[in-house]
Amino acid sequence: MLNLVLPLLIGVALLLAVIGAVRRIRLWRNGRPSPVALMAGLAAMPRRYLVDLHHVVGRDKYISNTHVATAGGFVLAAVLAILVHGLQLDSRILAWGLLLATAVMFCGAVFVARRRIDPPARLSKGPWMRLPKSLLAFASGFFLLTLPVAGLVPAQLGGMLVGLLLLALVIWGLGELFFGMTWGGPMKHAFAGALHLAFHRRPERFGGGRSTGLKPLNLDDSNAPLGVEKPADFTWNQLLGFDACVQCGRCEAMCPAFAAGQPLNPKKLIQDMVVGLAGGNDAAYAGSPYPGKAVGEHQGNPFSAIIAREGQGLVDAETLWSCTTCRACVEECPMMIEHVDAIVDMRRHLTLERGQTPNKGAEVIENLIATDNPNGFDPQSRMHWAADLALPVLAEVKRTDVLLWLGDGAFDMRNQRSLRALVKLLRAANVDFAVLGNEERDSGDVARRLGDEATFQSLAKRNIATLDQYSFRSIVTCDPHSFHVLKNEYGDLGGQYVVYHHTTYLNQLRQVGKLQFSQYKGGRVTYHDPCYLGRYNGEYQAPRDLLAAAGVTVVEMERSGFRSRCCGGGGGAPITDIPGQQRIPDMRMADIRETGADLVAVGCPQCTAMLEGVVEPRAEVLDIAEILANALQESEVHS
Template sequence: MSPIITGLLLAVAIPIFVMTMSGRIGVLLAMKGENRFDHIPERLKRLTLFGLGQKRMVDPEEFTPGLMHVLIYAAFMVLALRTVMLFAMGFSSTALAVLTDLGDPFWASQPALLALYKVYLLAKDVVAALALVGCAYFVWTRWKVKPDRMTVSWEAYLILGFISGLMISEFLFGGSHMVVANAAQAKMGATQVPQTAASLVWWEPVTSAVGLAMMPLGENAAHAVGVAGFWIHLAIILTFLNFLPLGKHFHIITGLPNVFFQRTHSTGKLPTPNLEKEEFGTATVKDLTWKQGLDLYSCTECGRCQTHCPTYITGKPLTHKGVNQDLKHWIWDHEQWVEEGYGPSKVKEPLPEIVGSALKAETVWACTSCGWCEQACPVFIENVPRLIDMRRYQVQVKAEFPPEIQRVFEGIERQGNPWGLGQDRRDEWAEDLALPTWGDGGGPYEYLFFVGCAGSYDDKQKKVSRALVKIMREAGVSFATLSKQEMCNGDSARRMGNEYLFQSMAKTNVETWNSMGVKAVITQCPHCFNTIKNEYPEFGGEYRVINHTQLINELLKEKRIKLSSVMNTKLTYHDPCYLGRHNGVYDAPREVLNAIPGLEVVEMQRSKREGFCCGAGGGRMWMEEHIGTRINHNRLNEAALTLKHAEDPNTPYPSASDKKKPGLVGDYKDKGGTGVVAVACPFCSTMLKDAVNDTGREENIKVKDITELVADSLVETRTGSGTVTPGVTVSAKPE
């Protein structure tokens, strides 16, 4: 075409892109280091599955828009090679002749390469056409549907225009060559139409169709359109390239690396700072790690993190999309300050703290750490650890935090439990049960039953503890407790930012348990389960950890316990975030419930991986909700509506596909709906029981732990105190 024009375009565009990217990369290099180069085989596997394969894009709740995005993504991947070809054509007339004319002598000597090139052209044509379908879908979605999760912006329409322009210009360029080739053959009086002539061909079906449509233009006009299409295509590519680092479509560059560098462990595991090196949390943006900075760059603003976010749905000042954008734009506006230390006044000055400059304190403290944002994010942005790091600084350095959690810290530190109740009262719940205590000379015991603070002190959860003992004794499970020696595992302290207190509790517990020879632990609290399973190994606590729903499910499968009908009622199950979303335990609780005769189990609309938080996670159990509506009310409203709809299918039930107002099922205010809400977490139990009382549904809805339901249905065959049987092993199978 024209080497001069092509060269000038590159000479202008590439330096601008390099200058912009140097600032973006410089900021990442100025942030804290972090090792994300471990587990390379696993990272490559995940990159293939979730990055190149786009698996998370087509999650059920967003399947259609996800599929449309995949169509556009596929076009970008396939047309990347075509873009290289076009630049080659711009510099070389030979490349232009060979790549646009399959009758060129070059191809006659390369039949295998010609066949491969035709296959590529077919793929290019198909994905480019499908990309136009995707673009049309997103224009219609933003213009007409206007989903709640999408932010209205001119940038989206501009990018869709760029993408559409690339595809259309490609078709016009290819179609014009077919018209010109056809005209040339006609002038030569050829009796046969060559392969490049304007007729439908299988290797470029769309391009050849465009060529046929352009035939009435004539040779000169078609050639002019093709030339315009060529230069427009290159101009869009280079403009697009320079626009990417300026907006949300930066993820086109950073998305795949971010997927590769995702953490390879459970989302329930928080990073462990080295307190001896004074790693006390995140104060300024330079305290973020380079991976956390890459997370900010990779946020697509798709809003998937909002659809089931408890804080967003209930009107709290936190959306993770918003946090990402606020931090990203603050960094971009102050790149020199972050990278070189020069503030807006052009003199060296320290960076301001994030809380107070880029984010508000109430934003940082609103998160329940339920993990939905990370489950939904297609590029695996890690939002929760970043917020917890900010809390760590607020607590450990500034001593600025919600006042109600001061007593929680004091209770854990002085009495080993967040209520601050006497340590000598830890085993009062089991005074008449004659439970064996680990290290009392009995045993050997197979399992440590870690009762937990709620199971030991909370009146409601004490019943669950006793019910679990009843089940384990009936099954002959070999277990013992720590009695008065048991201490809090530290979960709430860690997620409220008091890392020093958490590490003190963790080290003390691990040292005690290891000295006693503990190998396996049974928990009845998902928060205890998550902490001991995922976070204690960093302190030397390598245990096989089993949640009580997994335990009961295995006992049922092995026919070591038998259930009889105790109720005929409708029941819906609430997934605890730290059992389900963070640790993938969804089936065991449901299999247990389905094994209880007489129960009719109905699912809530937001269940399993889409489950809605009760509002207690992330230490919010101990904090007041002063803003928006209460999260536990929203969840209880959904449970009531689910039970009511099961009774009367004519009861209106909002569609889960309503994109304009997510969480509409949580707006149900009627008293209707009778049955049981089953839980598997003491925090969830407390929050949902409080919601039942707050909303005046005490007569209709009961909240019960799965353990209580099983114990009520249990057929007891053992007599006496129910002494345990040493050596009986139960192993929870992964789900």
């Protein structure tokens, strides 16, 4: 009897899976076109899965080992089950292989089940609680059914009742793992995830690469949508990426806005996008909600607005504006989903089409348009801080080795101290440098992250035109936001430059012996990694090397390096200022306090401002340039 039923069952399950897959693919294809190398992507997929994805999953050894056993066992078991039971190939070797695969899968599934006994808050419940049982059912069902094929037990053992029991297990397993994979069950992550890896919008991220610059909008094409209004405005591979989410909640655990009680949870946002692409409401979502927002009140479909103009849409605008674009979620996502891209895409629609940038957003954008700086200062006063420094200006000297990019910190009295320290260091190392002076404009970072792509491109193009007039080898800046934009985002608009963050550049000077420092004699010091230097550009080492050279032993915070927690100052978050339970910089200062540090070294004007905004008593906040300028050896100053 089993010989007749099993092929039928497997055949039906496979057929349904194929139908489901076609339906799902059609949903993704509602998105806008996006050119990808289809065959090359598919060919690269196994490596992306086995190396790049597991590199991220492997940060949690428990689950990475569990996943290897379960997923590896399942893939092998599925193939062999189709051969042995579906096609009834009578081969002892295949049957033994199937026994081994299901056994490995069973062991993995046991560990999945153990994680689910008292799951951490970040994990979604609901159907995900069912998954380990389904895995066990699939593995045990096929294991037992294969025993007779392998010749270990006589074929007729057990009789009718046992046969039916085994069939029930197998139906359950097939239902979850074959049918559920393409019809929206938890196993959807395997199907969508594999294709997502193959057709990723940023293939540069694989193989150890980095791709963090936002993608430009084509403003010359008046028919192209300005950002994303409805789910179908995403590119098809972005929609596919949302579908790959495993709801592991690692993003949620890292998100500073979520921790601060602001109405954002990256996992929920991605799940809402899945609701949007498939149509329906979020009532079935079984994870942590957006803080302060009930689940089940939002709905959407591929062709209706994500942020409703009236009434309740798929997502509320303040959810999008809570994001600091710190990229902690993207860094942590084992599925390599691009949360920040999606958020900025939706912000673009709100700003460019609706003019709904909240709070100070409109004012900042207006200032950027009228005065080229976010606070509306007179652009002719950009160099007032350096009135006594006699800095060479490029308009006069025309060529230089290093172009010192000041950033809008030039208007800020706190940051002017860091700038003066940096100038002192550059002079001590006899660097040939010059500034743009009043010709410099805001880099466009804030405008772009507030969704105003038009103002960003206008600023960027004018900056590029200015830079084109002069000859320089590299740009050095103490602002990681300008650094990132100049280095990674001006390229799309025709500006290719060698750009260094000041810590990287100073470290190079130190390595060739042009800078020497006396030994630091103060108290404990910790270092706060700026998001736009670390996660966006991978520079974790130079600041630490510099501090070590100055005799500083850095006491690391629990969350440092690629897991550094945002100061709350990125992405225009201080401008849109969405209320939460606590402030992000306060939480970061609590991290600093835990190390017992008296001094926190930073490398970003924004971080300095945010951390110094925390009420005292707290650690002193100094830019690395300031610490080094203080430690500069006297002989160097006069040389």
